[in-house]
Amino acid sequence: MRRSIGKECVLALLVTATGTFALWETWDLNPLSAIFPQTVGGILAGLGLFHLVGSLLRPVVEQRNGAGGRRRGLLLIASMAVYVVLIPMIGFLMATLMFTGFTVWALQGGKVEPPRRVGRAVLFSIAISTGCFLLFRYVFLVPFPAGIWGSWGSGLL
Amino acid sequence: MRGLVKTGSGKGSSVFAEALHCFSNFDKEGCPVFKNRHLRMHLLLIGLLLLTACAPSSAGEGREYPRHPITYMIPFEPGGQSDIEARRQQPVLEEELGQKVVITYKPGAGGAVGWSELVRQKPDGYYMAGINIPHIILQPLANDDTGYRTDQIEPIVIFQSTPVGLAVRKDSGIRSLEEFIEKAKEKPGAITVAGSGTFSGHHLAFERLQQLAGIRMKYVPFTGGATQMQGFLGGNTDAILANSNDLVAYRDRIQLLAIGSDERFGPLPDVPTFKELGYDMTASIDRGVAVPAGTPPGIKETLEKAFKKIADDPEIREQMMKEGFEPKAMGIAESEAYIEGKIEEHKPLIEMMK
């Protein structure tokens, strides 16, 4: 029981802390710039305290999630992060190819034979990444970042 | 391709469903397309060709500059006035420079996001941006983290001036600037004036007028031309400091008191200037184009020539006048001097306002 109370309490404290931070950070702005963030910060802090009191008085039972799924979820998050970091480094098209290829391959884990996995992944990734890139770059005219290797990713300059 | 049709399981006769099905059941049945080696090679080839198509295009016939397309960045949302001006200029630019001009947008923070992006670009003449005066002067003075300094921006041309004018509603009974100032003296701090933005051209004009006329009013900033006009017309403020094009559009509904140009403004010939009424101030929002500091003079001159051609075009000038703008044609030297002058003018005022 104590663990459940702890979780909500921590949350409530976080909320209160955020509100207080807002108040503190905007302290030296001129009144017109500060009034709204301070009001909202105050409300946030107040709600946090309210929740703190509430969670102390009403302990909550927690539910657990399936563990296997979690790993896939985290894998996706990690590959998304890497993708975003790669875009300015090697250009949009390259990064997208790598991301989609990797993710399609990785998400099939456990059900499909390796050679087919790779095959599917590569083909799908090329098709969808190139298609999307062409659509956005030439139809919607979005200037993608070129990356340090120059124009491979953007095709603009 | 016959294989595709055969593998359909009768789920639905749509080709789309077929394709999905084929794709999804790759492992169970394989896809005949990919089983065929020849087809695989062809697909691979097509893929590679597509990728190489993304490589740089080598255009230009031996010209020094420009050798490939140029980016023209607008630091505001599409559809705004700066965008419209850029669209007007684009065909002539492309003709003059012999390369495509690609218009992109980088909105945010009243232009600051775009301009801080501008100063980070390589000064090689392939990235230019629309600039607004006094924005590029006031923003770095008003905040420390704007992301750029005014001296990091080198102007190529100033092609348009939008004088700022003062107006009241027709039913207010005020007919002239004198009457307005009288009213303001009677009730200090009670007259509200709508403007666009804080530490902006309108705000500055407001402060200067207060200073010169010795009055105290209340400035109510709005977030754009449309919202300030709506607020003013709805009776929420007593007066408005607005751009000439907005004033021209509404001139039948409002009473114009004064305009901030040097001389009488073409599209609004009956409106006196602040200067001629005895208040030595000019107020305008000017539009121009600039490149990052350090761009070679030769490149700057090429751009200047192209923009000057647009600025001197009589048709474009007429269009601008009709819409309520004042066409200008200030080249590099003139623009730089103009900006310097404005910095001198605005600096003390901003310090006071902060």
Added chain:
Amino acid sequence: MELSAEVVSSLFDPVNLLFMVLGVAGGIIVGALPGLTATMALALMLPFTFSMDPEAALIMLGGIYIGAIYGGSISAILINTPGTPSSIATTFDGYPLARKGKAEHALVTAAFSSGVGGILGGLALLFFSPMLAKLALQFGPPEFFWIALFGLTIIATLSTGSVLKGFIGGAFGMLISTIGIAPIGGESRFTFGFAPLQGGLDLIVVLIGLFCIPEVIAMVEKRDLSGKASLHRRTKGAARSMIGQLVKKPALFFRSSVVGIITGIIPGAGGNVASLLSYDVTVRLSRDKSTFGQGNPEGVAASETSNNAEVGGSLIPLLSLGIPGAPPAAVLLGALMIQGITPGPDLYSRYPDLVFLFIWAFILANGVMFLLGFFGARYVGQIINLPTHYLAPVIVMLSVVGSYAIRNNLLDVIMMVGFGVFGYWAKRWGFEPAPIVLGLILGPIAEAGLTQSMLMGQAQGSVWGVFVTRPVTLMLILLCVLSLLWPILGRIRRGAKPSDRDQGGSDDASVHR
């Protein structure tokens, strides 16, 4: 109102019709892609309108506008990502419907509702413009403030979990909306010296992050044996039966349209709010509130009707006063100006044929949109049958591209992923994305309203007086109070039976609603 011979012949001119259909179709596609909004679609087409006749240009742009607003519902239903911010409320019941295998029902409902709403909006534009345009001017800073506050009271309706956490989410949304340069005070807040943050957070970036990414992650986690996220079984005649059901509820459509039109007229309130308000009203007035949020087509209908009606509404102040009622209308303004037409108070007298042609074409375009949506629903719905290992990467990729395309800013992509991860964990803690986004939308409106009104009040001698002395303000305050007291009134009416929404401490740690 004239339907002169010229207007009719231009209306059915094959070239114009072609542009209309292309516009609607293109708009639907762009609207359906997350991150690409109606405003962007219009901005994209803007340069092409340079070389077109004003009639064709306006017809096409009108078609794009209405198509995009409908298109947003497609991704809202299929992947819980509002393709345009105006479809936020469509996710509440649209996505659950799709998860239950009824995507086609939801899509058809959206198409039908959008069509009806758009037509009613167009009719309002046609017949009530002068009167409604006057209404637009009645809204000043104090009114905007109270509208924002009223909007925030909806959070209680939106929260299917803990209402307290809903309000915390809303307050948090309002707080992050202040990041950047203060619209009134001019100083930068929460930027920590980092220049790109001056532009603040873009709504769509946060939208994609909070609505889409957590669902994708959950989809990946929860993958069932066949590798599919959910199964869409095509039921024969689903579309027709859906329409049959909807036609029996004229009150719903009328009411939602009115909400949409009024919201559209008010410049600055924007279409984003229309769907949420209409959803809220529909839920409050329904007998069985618990079905909402679980897949009640009426929720989809309420949302989509009002956001399309809002399009017509936003055009009213544009055509009558030259003041755009919503950002896409601002791009339309630009298009008109490029053609040399300056919308203003005298537009109707200077270009009557053009204006009426546009309005009638707009109404017609809604019919086109409905047909496209109706017949396309069965195909589009099957997209979610793709196995997760294809679907998830594609969705993430589209999200990344979409969030980049908004402001051409890589920071936005980073923000999107950041908010995505944040949203995922927030859900585990019991926070839903809708209240946060609502706070983000309403924050700037509330702030501008508050500070501008204070300045006005200072000039009048009483800072707070200005908030409570104007007729429209008083009406809005009444609405706020009513909205807050509604659940309590409902409980009193129904006797002692407590509603299970108000248990502040209860929330489950499972990710899905």
